[in-house]
Amino acid sequence: xxxxxxxxxxxxxPELVPLLDGYRRFYKxxxxxxxxxxxxxxxxxxxxxxxxxxxxxxxxxxxxxLYKSFSTVSLQPLLILxxxxxxxxxxxxxxxKALLLESQExxxxxxxxxxxxxxxIDNPAQKLYEQLGWEKDSHCFHYFWTVP
Numbered sequence: 001x002x003x004x005x006x007x008x009x010x011x012x013x014p015e016l017v018p019l020l021d022g023y024r025r026f027y028k029x030x031x032x033x034x035x036x037x038x039x040x041x042x043x044x045x046x047x048x049x050x051x052x053x054x055x056x057x058x059x060x061x062x063x064x065x066l067y068k069s070f071s072t073v074s075l076q077p078l079l080i081l082x083x084x085x086x087x088x089x090x091x092x093x094x095x096x097k098a099l100l101l102e103s104q105e106x107x108x109x110x111x112x113x114x115x116x117x118x119x120x121i122d123n124p125a126q127k128l129y130e131q132l133g134w135e136k137d138s139h140c141f142h143y144f145w146t147v148p
Contacts, residue, residue, distance in 0.1 A: 001056050001093055008051035008063070010044040013037060015060040016051065023063075023085035050079075050104050054086070054095045062086035064099045066106070068134060076113035077102075081096075084117075084125075096125065097115040098131055 008016060020036045043049045043065075054062040065083040070076070081103055086095045107115050117134070121125060130136070 003061070003093075004055040005054050005096055005098055006055065007106075008053045010041075010051060012051075012060075013040050013044070016040055016053070016063060019060060019063050019085055019087065020105055022084075022087055023083060023107060026085065049082075050106065051101055052106065054090075054099055056090060056093070056095060061090040061093075062095045062099055064103055069116075074113055077111075077115040079107050080117050081115050081117040082122045097128060097132070100128065104132070 005072070011064060017033050017037050017040065020040065021031055021033050024036070025031055041049075048067065050066040051063050052066070053060055063083070063085055066079045067082050069078050069080050081100075084096060084099060086099075103115060115134075117129070117131055118128070126136075
């Protein structure tokens, strides 16, 4: 199956809404396509992320969303691969791999230091990340504070 990866634009929001909603449901969040649409509109309006879409068999078959950040230590910009989603019917067909490879190429083309991602300890995609040259961070812990 041929896979094409494109950079999404604002006019792709209708195609992205069901994917992002599916991604959120995968992570046990309630479906809310109106909020998802608003979220995507804000990201495009404020130029806060880059979304890469996979196209296969004439359909949108997955996406990844990249956010810009910075490393003060290295004095370089970097990207956070925050979201990667392929619907069940398109899994195990190379779409996740194609999205990851295009994310790496986008990073290199645009002079970023690299890509960071966080994943669940039991996520089977870890094998794919490691096959593509990602290294597990074993020298620090990640913490998160939530507003009470």
